[in-house]
Amino acid sequence: MLIYILVSIHLHVITMQQARRDVFQAIADPTRREIINLVARQTLNLNAIAENFEVSRSAISQHIKILIECGLIQIKQKGRERYCEAKLTELRKVANWVEQYRQFWAESFDLPDVLPDGLKTDEKKHDKKKKTHKKKKHKK
Numbered sequence: 001m002l003i004y005i006l007v008s009i010h011l012h013v014i015t016m017q018q019a020r021r022d023v024f025q026a027i028a029d030p031t032r033r034e035i036i037n038l039v040a041r042q043t044l045n046l047n048a049i050a051e052n053f054e055v056s057r058s059a060i061s062q063h064i065k066i067l068i069e070c071g072l073i074q075i076k077q078k079g080r081e082r083y084c085e086a087k088l089t090e091l092r093k094v095a096n097w098v099e100q101y102r103q104f105w106a107e108s109f110d111l112p113d114v115l116p117d118g119l120k121t122d123e124k125k126h127d128k129k130k131k132t133h134k135k136k137k138h139k140k
Contacts, residue, residue: 023090026070032063039086
């Protein structure tokens with residue numbers, strides 16, 4: 001009975017850890033973002049990825065494990081080598097989340113030249129809103 005309880009707890013912990021993994025967790029770490037950048041350009045084996053960082057290969061393996069769990073990388077076995085291949089469709093979740101706030105950011109911060117093209121609003125509408133707001137202030 002004790003073994004059953006311990007195994008159940010262990011499986012629950014593993015399931016919860018995997019359930020918490022999402023694309024936002026993957027991109028939260030700068031090392032993982034750089035791994036994504038490397039693998040997005042070309043399929044690389046684990047050693048080739050590790051050579052780009054000043055951390056242990058086991059640390060890189062842990063980052064890759066998280067990226068796999070988040071659905072951003074898949075491993076392909078070719079002979080003895082394991083290659084990481086990018087699967088970037090999960091990044092749409094990030095793009096969708098950012099899009100929710102695009103208009104808020106564009107209107108709240110008067111930075112149309114600083115925002116990336118994809119985040120800019122129609123500048124004429126933005127300018128028109130500012131002018132209308134100023135006219136209302138002057139009339140009071």
